Amino acid sequence: MFEGRPDRDSEIVFVGRSNVGKSTLMRAFTGHDFTTGQKPGVTRSPNHYDWAGQDFVFTDLPGFGFMEGVDEDARETIKTDIVRYIEDHSEEIRAGVLVVDGKAAVDIIDRHESRGEIPHDVEMFGFLREVGIPTVVAVNKMDKVDDRDERLDALCDRLGLPGPWQQWRDTIAPISAKRDQLDPLREALAEHLREQNRDDLLGFVV
Template structure:
């Protein structure tokens, strides 16, 4: 299920909890209709969008975390598959986009931390760094957040980044995918592609 990746030497991956709007974001970026459902956990396998003749692929990995009606064993397997995918293709992945829900991410992180668990979002952020994949956090649904700067500063703190968030524009990207407002994300991704000396891929963002 996870071995359907096209043979490409450059990749940008999108990871995140279920229902944070990854499929909507992918649609905005590619103009391509991704299957998305009303209930979490609909995307169960990677969605790859590749451009010929360029050796480049955008990958939407399945949502992780709590999914109603999905057994815990299955949820854990998805998470393991995601980790393995990232490890396997780390050398080819130029950017890892971690999509979070701006309205709820801080509360979710705190809830897990209070239970003595490492929150998935924080774990994944640092895991991308460990693999040498530049992480960009796409903080989605920001149109629903009132205390925008405060919320983004709190997220930075949870991720171990020193606020204010504005100094992390290549890492923290406030967006609203549904409204088509994704410039902060494309700017951040373009920065990392440029640093990777892959200006040939900038046209895709």
Template sequence: SFEIIFVGRSNVGKSSLLRELFGAKVRVGKRPGVTLRPAHIQISDLLITDMPGFGFMSGVKDRKQDIIKDKTVHYIEDNAERIKLGVLVIDGPALPQIVDRWDSRNQIPIDVEMFDFLREVGIDTIIAANKMDKVKENEYDPLLDEIAFWLGLEPPWQNWKHIIAPISAKKGDLKALKGLLRDRLHEMKRDDLF
């Protein structure tokens, strides 16, 4: 069987995105950080996995954040063979501030860390840069260049359109991501999904 995992910090819009992509089959009414276990959607032999949101959450203890991160890492390691694709959802417009904050403490942002980790274990990973509806037209390309840079993908971001998909789950603008998912599923000989 094939598995696609969706990962991301809490509040990046992962639930909104999954709802747009797969309908109401995903978890609803969750409080951030409360759910520790991955949620699954099974579409014939394809397993879609919604990993718990990681990173800072107000009202959730640091210890719990570590547990979520560890569990995510273990889940991915344990199932790496079956996981054919990762979708890392990030909050596009928020990423530069997040990176600055971590960089000033000499730490790697959890988003970047997760991207590196997924690729290290051999999982092809798409970056879904969400909330791009918040970005002004003249800031759009510079922001995506900055995101690419921080992910270790040398700008211009257009060179990485097979990896970076700017989207807006809120506006239902998922063209770029659906295109990439379609390409990957085609490679897996699964043309029936999108």
């Protein structure tokens, strides 16, 4: 069970498969150098980043799904801990950012569905919304994607959002964390904070 969460009233959580660029994204938002690695599953417990005197925290939750060298029981435990953490803190979580790999997400989802499995990304997207957390899908590594609109439309389709993707700008945010191209995500998060009358938190996301 995850422990050590700072006592903060407002939080934005980042979730996603291993190796989709969550830690790089967190570094871009916070300026803090989180441990990252080429090997999936480097982050096993939450990384919290908070500010002294501010009632706010960013949380990078561990990656879920396949992790090299990690057995299935351990992977399931991590996923269970992520779900429990989100449920326990849903009242404080102002937004959830589901990070996916823009180049691979649709293929991974289709591969799982073809085996009769519920894809992790689809499951996490539905879960965040089910517990009432405003959710933004940060579609990362879009600098490597040629058929941009087609890919984003296909992702919307897999997530149960009728296309075209452009009508979901508060939910679908095409970004490139490595290139610091994060404006669509910053704007989506700012919109959700404004809807909650939390303009006091805008400085953390824009």
